[in-house]
Amino acid sequence: MKTLLATLCLLVATSLSAKDLGMNPVFKNYIGTWKAAGELKGENNVLDIKEEWTGAAEGDNSFVVKGTRTINGDTQPFQWTITYNEGADSYEAILLGAEGSQTIRFEGHVSEVNLTFELKAVTGSGESSITINEAFAGDAKDVIESKVTFTGDTGQTTLQGVIKHQKEKLP
Structure with missing residues (x-):
């Protein structure tokens, strides 16, 4: 009986700590196939961005975005793996580039009320960072x-712009 009670308590604790990101009010809308386009502008440069990606929940505590990104004509694969950190009540998003050549760790926060996802990665010394603020447009x-913003070591904006993602319609 004690073993049964302990097992039930463990199952309840496990189900409460796991967060099904596929059922999250924000991430459930990311499920599917998407195309994106936009540009990031800096003082002396413009990056033309195009993406094709799919979003899917993987397991109870992970959401994965996989696709390709074309920047000024150069196409590379990418993958985001997003997990929920219950202790910090925040999200972690790991961005992997082509063949693991680029790995960037972002901390994120989701507003289930406003359906927004905010990410920030510290990318060097000082105040250099990448910030991404995502929101749904329309009902x-x-x-x-x-909205993507890159900042330099003194906090100055070095690159910024908007990338618009459109969900592909199912036939």
């Missing part, structure tokens, strides 16, 4: 606007 939840 259909089939357009995501990503």
